[in-house]
Amino acid sequence: MTRRILLCSSLFFGLTGCDLHSPALQQDRLTSLGSAQTHATATRVNGEIRRRSVTIDGVSLSILEAGTGDPIIFVHGVVTTSNIFPKYLNAYSPDFRGIAVDLRGYGDSQKPDSGFTVKQFSTDLIALADKLGIDKPVWVGVSMGGMILQQLALDYPERVRALVLVSTTDGAMVLDKDLPTIGNPRDYREVSTNIIVESFPQGTPSTLYQPLLDRIPTWNGTVLREALTSMAQANVHGRLHTITAPTLVIVGAKDDVATPAIARGIQAQIAGAQLVEFNTGHFMMAEDPERFRTVLGEFLQILKR
Numbered sequence: 001m002t003r004r005i006l007l008c009s010s011l012f013f014g015l016t017g018c019d020l021h022s023p024a025l026q027q028d029r030l031t032s033l034g035s036a037q038t039h040a041t042a043t044r045v046n047g048e049i050r051r052r053s054v055t056i057d058g059v060s061l062s063i064l065e066a067g068t069g070d071p072i073i074f075v076h077g078v079v080t081t082s083n084i085f086p087k088y089l090n091a092y093s094p095d096f097r098g099i100a101v102d103l104r105g106y107g108d109s110q111k112p113d114s115g116f117t118v119k120q121f122s123t124d125l126i127a128l129a130d131k132l133g134i135d136k137p138v139w140v141g142v143s144m145g146g147m148i149l150q151q152l153a154l155d156y157p158e159r160v161r162a163l164v165l166v167s168t169t170d171g172a173m174v175l176d177k178d179l180p181t182i183g184n185p186r187d188y189r190e191v192s193t194n195i196i197v198e199s200f201p202q203g204t205p206s207t208l209y210q211p212l213l214d215r216i217p218t219w220n221g222t223v224l225r226e227a228l229t230s231m232a233q234a235n236v237h238g239r240l241h242t243i244t245a246p247t248l249v250i251v252g253a254k255d256d257v258a259t260p261a262i263a264r265g266i267q268a269q270i271a272g273a274q275l276v277e278f279n280t281g282h283f284m285m286a287e288d289p290e291r292f293r294t295v296l297g298e299f300l301q302i303l304k305r
Helices: 025-035 120-134 144-156 188-198 204-216 221-233 260-269 289-304
Strands: 043-045 049-056 059-068 070-075 098-103 136-141 162-166 245-251 274-278
Touching: 049 120, 059 120, 070 120, 070 144, 098 120, 120 144, 120 221, 120 274, 136 144, 136 289, 144 162, 144 221, 162 289, 188 204, 188 221, 245 260, 260 274, 274 289
Parallel strands: 070 098, 070 136, 136 162, 162 245, 245 274
Antiparallel strands: 043 049, 049 059, 059 098
């Protein structure tokens, strides 16, 4: 399968460098993979990371939490879940506490019949923040998550303390050429596998992306088809100048999906936005996790001043 072409008017499927063999993530992974429909309640993992379910507008969302301080809400991409973020949830405590959500349809969150769009995901995130009593969190979104947060910042500017947009785009992202057939007759697991594998540089050891492949059973064909369709129709280019919140844009120099040129275009639209470029592909959280943690931490420290 050839490298896909990104159509954009101007994915980070984020994978952290976290230890997926730790007791905390083994428990999370077993819970999620063993039953994608399970909604764990107030589960304490390894004494630090806690997973629980929160119901918003009749839909149960699963979240991971750790640390103390001001809230950061992490939002995953189209073929990942909240378990890409555990390494960062407690990394900035006691100043900042991390919250990572499984979007509707993903991971341990409920899978309703529909609603897997950039717009609906954005609405869900605001409802989640309301339910958690959070007024203005720092929002961190990767790939589709970054697209969702751009929409959120435009629709709810008063609910954004700061934005971190990772490996994302402000225009349409086309990751599959035959979206209507995903789920029937094309198996969503094969489509998801292709998206994940082709988003890594050629020659990448499979051990680096295997944890992402292991999570594929936690969504389904409808989720993937609707989310990818929404991404292919998204376009906020030219509107981002209204965003006034402090913004950090992060991009991989070798990313052929959400390219440095796209990142610079996003930066140019948001007054005062910072841009940090990694010498990586789309998955800099996997390829250079320690620098990612440092870069995010430095941005958070600026917010404290």
